[in-house]
Amino acid sequence: MNDKVCPWWLGYLLASPIRTLAQNPEKILRPYIKVGDTTLDVGSAMGFFTLPMARLVGERGRVVCVDLQEKMINGLRRRASRGGLMDRMDLRVCTPASLNIDDLAGTIDFALAFAVVHEVPDAKRFLSEIYVSLNKGGVLLFSEPTGHVTEETFGETLSIASSIGFRIAEKPGIRRSHSALLVKE
Numbered sequence: 144m145n146d147k148v149c150p151w152w153l154g155y156l157l158a159s160p161i162r163t164l165a166q167n168p169e170k171i172l173r174p175y176i177k178v179g180d181t182t183l184d185v186g187s188a189m190g191f192f193t194l195p196m197a198r199l200v201g202e203r204g205r206v207v208c209v210d211l212q213e214k215m216i217n218g219l220r221r222r223a224s225r226g227g228l229m230d231r232m233d234l235r236v237c238t239p240a241s242l243n244i245d246d247l248a249g250t251i252d253f254a255l256a257f258a259v260v261h262e263v264p265d266a267k268r269f270l271s272e273i274y275v276s277l278n279k280g281g282v283l284l285f286s287e288p289t290g291h292v293t294e295e296t297f298g299e300t301l302s303i304a305s306s307i308g309f310r311i312a313e314k315p316g317i318r319r320s321h322s323a324l325l326v327k328e
């Protein structure tokens with residue numbers, strides 16, 4: 144694992160309700176998710192965004208969660224079980240070389256990559272795998288923390304996303320983040 148990857152124990156802090164004061168997951172996600180959607184949370188950690196996603200898609204929807212660290216996925220499983228949301232969750236541990244989502248090709252309505260791309264060794268490969276998983280018209284909300292990523296680096300990653308085929312549809316204002324809504328056309 145590379146040294147940019149956030150340690151597993153930070154998963155508890157990232158999932159803290161106090162974070163909601165700066166980043167309210169329901170408010171951030173609600174414009175992009177419909178009941179019944181099939182969604183993907185890449186770099187989910189212990190589920191700060193994943194559990195609200197699971198509530199927004201409802202009983203007929205699905206949330207696939209992928210993380211590099213088994214301890215993050217185990218923490219997410221415990222929290223989803225306590226919230227009675229496991230019926231719509233698909234939890235996966237990936238490797239640095241593959242997100243383990245080949246079976247999802249063309250099926251995802253909404254994907255989230257929040258505060259994760261700056262930790263991955265190859266942003267182009269990572270974003271390409273998400274691109275393949277999306278259906279036509281599917282969207283990726285891509286967000287990076289201003290504390291770790293400069294405006295310039297975020298712009299460079301957006302250029303990579305465009306080279307893959309994503310269109311930048313919107314730049315949502317999310318506190319402490321650089322954010323873009325990317326569409327697969």
Ligand SMILES: C[S@@+](CC[C@H](N)C(=O)[O-])C[C@H]1O[C@@H](n2cnc3c(N)ncnc32)[C@H](O)[C@@H]1O
Nearest residue numbers: 149157186187188191210211257258259262263
């Ligand atoms: C800073 S945390 C953000 C977690 C979550 N998205 C949030 O905003 O609360 C980054 C997460 O991405 C995961 N991660 C890092 N590299 C990854 C990769 N190559 N593939 C999938 N997940 C990765 C880490 O294990 C960690 O759980």
